[in-house]
Amino acid sequence: MVRTSWKKLLLSSLLAGLASPASAEPAGVIRVPQDAPTIQAAVATATPGDTILVDGGTYPGGVVVPKDKPSLTIRGVDRNAVVFDGEDTRDDAIDVRADGVTLQNLSAHNFRRNAFYWDGVTGFTGSYLTVWNVHGYGVYSEDSTDGLIEHDYVSGAADAAYYIGECDPCRSTIRHVVARLSAVGYSGTNASGALVIRDSVWDGNSAGILPNSLADEADPPQHDALIAGNTITRSGRARVPLATPLAGYYGIGIGVAGGNGDRVLRNSVAGSRRYGIAVFSTPYRIKAPISWRPQANSLRDNAVGGSGLADLAVSASARSGNCFRGNRASTALPAGLQKRPCSRPGGDHSVSRALEAPFQTLMDRAIRAIRPIPYTAVPPPPPQPSWPG
Numbered sequence: 001m002v003r004t005s006w007k008k009l010l011l012s013s014l015l016a017g018l019a020s021p022a023s024a025e026p027a028g029v030i031r032v033p034q035d036a037p038t039i040q041a042a043v044a045t046a047t048p049g050d051t052i053l054v055d056g057g058t059y060p061g062g063v064v065v066p067k068d069k070p071s072l073t074i075r076g077v078d079r080n081a082v083v084f085d086g087e088d089t090r091d092d093a094i095d096v097r098a099d100g101v102t103l104q105n106l107s108a109h110n111f112r113r114n115a116f117y118w119d120g121v122t123g124f125t126g127s128y129l130t131v132w133n134v135h136g137y138g139v140y141s142e143d144s145t146d147g148l149i150e151h152d153y154v155s156g157a158a159d160a161a162y163y164i165g166e167c168d169p170c171r172s173t174i175r176h177v178v179a180r181l182s183a184v185g186y187s188g189t190n191a192s193g194a195l196v197i198r199d200s201v202w203d204g205n206s207a208g209i210l211p212n213s214l215a216d217e218a219d220p221p222q223h224d225a226l227i228a229g230n231t232i233t234r235s236g237r238a239r240v241p242l243a244t245p246l247a248g249y250y251g252i253g254i255g256v257a258g259g260n261g262d263r264v265l266r267n268s269v270a271g272s273r274r275y276g277i278a279v280f281s282t283p284y285r286i287k288a289p290i291s292w293r294p295q296a297n298s299l300r301d302n303a304v305g306g307s308g309l310a311d312l313a314v315s316a317s318a319r320s321g322n323c324f325r326g327n328r329a330s331t332a333l334p335a336g337l338q339k340r341p342c343s344r345p346g347g348d349h350s351v352s353r354a355l356e357a358p359f360q361t362l363m364d365r366a367i368r369a370i371r372p373i374p375y376t377a378v379p380p381p382p383p384q385p386s387w388p389g
Helices: 002-018 039-045 245-249 349-355 359-370
Strands: 029-032 051-054 057-059 063-065 073-076 082-085 092-096 101-111 114-119 122-134 139-142 145-150 153-157 160-165 172-175 178-180 184-189 195-198 201-203 207-212 225-228 231-233 252-257 263-265 268-270 275-280 290-292 298-300 303-305 310-314 323-325
Touching: 029 039, 039 051, 039 063, 092 101, 101 114, 114 122, 122 139, 139 145, 145 160, 160 172, 160 178, 184 195, 184 245, 207 225, 207 245, 245 252, 245 359, 252 268, 268 275, 275 303, 275 349, 303 310, 310 349
Parallel strands: 029 051, 051 073, 057 082, 063 092, 073 101, 082 101, 092 114, 101 122, 114 139, 122 145, 122 153, 139 160, 145 172, 153 178, 160 184, 172 195, 178 201, 184 207, 195 225, 201 231, 207 252, 225 263, 231 268, 252 275, 263 298, 268 303, 275 310, 298 323
Antiparallel strands: 153 160
């Protein structure tokens, strides 16, 4: 009996010894500054699958994740306490060039270009990120696919709060994010194929959601995006920073700018300064005549109201197949837009005059209307929820 109890006790002790102490980190975690003095030093020593866990503090940014460092996670211990400060002198907080990298539970502000940036990668995740006061983009993916952007908050971006562009197919999703007081909430130049922008809040931006076609970037024209379940308010109603030609489309809640086959479904759009939802053409290049003409876009079951010029609008240059049906809206250009055959091309000439001028003309109009402020003048957001994992 005593022997049996002793064996049980020994077995329990051995099992307990196999368990990691509560204070020990699992393999593959590099803590900053405990294990590496800087985030860049942690990246240099990391191997695929590692997590770089960043303690609370203020960091200068300028972190680069090179191509030979795939599948890393850079995570802050507290979203509101781990802050990259560019001091209005540095370019980017984190620049990712490797596949499969996750950025999570981090904040960034005062960068001359972008906060969190993925370029030319397959697989990316940006979640529980807070950004304010950047001269370029807040959360930015270029020439990248298979991505997820979720639970982020961006304000005061002088270009766009969120950007996914130059991908076909993108196979990427933006969901449960907030964009406020930026030049554009979402901009997606030539972002096409399995692209979803859904269930997010876009408030007080010069323009709300703006997929667009432009040959200055790769893979034109833009096509086959889904924009669904979003809430877009006060587009063009606030003074914001402006540092993008696309700011010329101020006062639009959702703009399909030269896109083909996009679906705009079940969104709520309120209080846009000019147009709630607009479909119109874009120039071939920034300094070129109108060329990318929208066609075969489906705009259905949206609730749109309080727009300065029209809740629903399509320009005279539009091709056929732009179908407005089942939308709750009070005004439209042309009148009767939701009753006319979807196969009918064209639209309203006043919409063309407002939105299809040269970019410089559009930008000049936007500057007069918005009276932009410096990107550093937008107040910081309130504390945001941290990653729950």
